[in-house]
Amino acid sequence: MAIELFEMERMQSTWENVVDYDMSESGVRPLTLRELVEMGFDLESFLDVPLGYSQSNGTIELREGIAAHYPGATADHIEVTNGTSEANYMVALSQLRPGDDVAMEAPNYMQMPGVARSLGATVTTFRLCQDTGWEPDWEEFERAVTPKTKILYLSNPNNPTGAVLSDEAMTRIANRCDQTGTWLLSDEVYLGAEISRPRTKSFWGLGDRVVVTSGLSKAYGIPGVRVGWLVGPPQLASASWTQHDYITIGPNKMSDRIARVAVQPENRERCYARTREILKHNLPIAREWIESFGWSVTWREPQAGAIALLKYSGDEPSLAMAERVRTRQSTLIVPGSHVGLEGYLRIWLGGREDFLREGLRRIGSELRS
Ligand SMILES: Cc1ncc(COP(=O)(O)O)c(C=O)c1O
Known part of the structure; x- marks a missing residue:
């Protein structure tokens, strides 16, 4: 490929x-790791953990811990991946076929265009405009997201602008994806890294075709353990897991254990x-x-x-x-x-x-x- x-x-x-x-x-x-020990990570018992394979879609305990942050989600809605980037990749691999269309906002984290094109999809961008606080150019948005669009990829909060979409913009985007039957892939790895504003709202719950990706790398400040996840309808999580089996099998056992501590609500x-x-x-x-x-x-x-x-x-x-x-x-x-x-x-x-x-x-x- x-x-x-x-x-x-x-x-x-x-x-x-x-x-x-x-x-x-x-x-x-x-x-x-010392800071995580202060949060309750048991280093002593960690030393005795046999370094075997971990559960390939994430341990049930970790998936339940992640699901708790997404109302209505269960462990079956979650797949744990090696970073948010792998979660994005798994969604693309499991959903895209040659000839599909993908829409994305620009500027953005530019992983999706390369992945989508390698799978034979066509990528259309719509602009975020500095003058309107980095809201989408709505005309370009309507043109980019059509019934042919399989995935709309956005990052919210956005990399690189650090902007957060307004509630109205989120509703408009979610409604459009409902109408066009498009997967709304919302990369929320910066959610929680707000500087002086209230917590960013998740797209989770704003439609049947929402998939959220996230991980420990940015707002949590723990990129080195390489834990990310996707939250989506169980069939999508399962289709992504099928791809994962072929690639890295699953996340590493030590990281799964560290992540279980990090995702506890108080931590x-x-x-x-x-x-x-x-x-x-x-x-x-x-x-x-x-x-x-x-x-x-x-x-x-x-x-x-x-x-x-x-x-x-x-x-x-x-x-x-x-x-x-x-x-x-x-x-x-x-x-x-x-x-x-x-x-x-x-x-x-x-x-x-x-x-x-x-x-x-x-x-x-x-x-x-
Ligand atoms: C929006 C976005 N998604 C995903 C990633 C990659 O995250 P991870 O380290 O969790 O794979 C980045 C890294 O910069 C990013 O900005």
């Missing part, structure tokens, strides 16, 4: 451990609170830095997630700009072209204060030159 390069992921894998300042990240600085809230605290501390630093540019660099402040999307003036392509920042400042950032929007750069807000300040200083000196 031919598949195009996932440009952003490849750029990150190539450079993130080589540069001095990796400002291309998108989660907050991660939790340690989930502790993880989210930690994320919020980091972001609340860092956002004013980034705001002050942005303001120092006057009108030559603008943004709509992110509402959720450790990412910010900046619009810069001038016509230097974003990839050239990011390359300049990397080679001259040993600092990695994400060009807008890798998230579906030219003329923008994505930067990271989730690090320690001194790291953030120095990363911004380095990016700033290239933006100014």
Whole structure:
């Protein structure tokens, strides 16, 4: 199967451990196992766990723990995967056939276009507009989501804008998918990483064809255990499991055990609170830095997630700009072209204060030159 390069992921894998300042990240600085022990993870008994295979769609205990966050869902609605990205992939693999249409918002996390095209589907995008707080361009949306559309993929809160859809927009999107018989694949891995606004609402419950994907990587701050999941009608969860059997069989046993502790309601809230605290501390630093540019660099402040999307003036392509920042400042950032929007750069807000300040200083000196 031919598949195009996932440009952003490849750029990150190539450079993130080589540069001095990796400002291309998108989660907050991660939790340690020690912090999870403080939340009740039993390290001592963990040492005696036989390292065999785990249940391939996630242990019942973990699936029940995840289902508890999605009203009406049971363990049969859940499939546990190796990260949210694998959950997205499993939905595409189980549902898409050559000739299908896929719609997605842009800018976005650009996994779905590559996967969908490799499966023979055609991808149509509709724009999110900065002027309206990153709401969809509704005309483009209506054109993109038709009865031929098998999957609509969106991320809410959105990567890279950090914007959250309004209730009205969510209803409109869900109604349209009901009318057209489209799977609404809502990637909610940033849900819980709100900075100063109420918790983002899930699309779960807004229709019969809603599939939610999420995981521990962003709002929880635990990307290294590689646990994600999908929540959907049991037939879809089961079809996805069938694909999974062929690929990685299932998630790893140690990660399943760690995830069982993380998803407990009180621990989930502790993880989210930690994320919020980091972001609340860092956002004013980034705001002050942005303001120092006057009108030559603008943004709509992110509402959720450790990412910010900046619009810069001038016509230097974003990839050239990011390359300049990397080679001259040993600092990695994400060009807008890798998230579906030219003329923008994505930067990271989730690090320690001194790291953030120095990363911004380095990016700033290239933006100014
Ligand atoms: C919207 C979105 N979905 C999925 C992923 C990948 O998540 P995971 O690490 O859980 O596979 C990312 C990573 O940046 C993301 O931004």
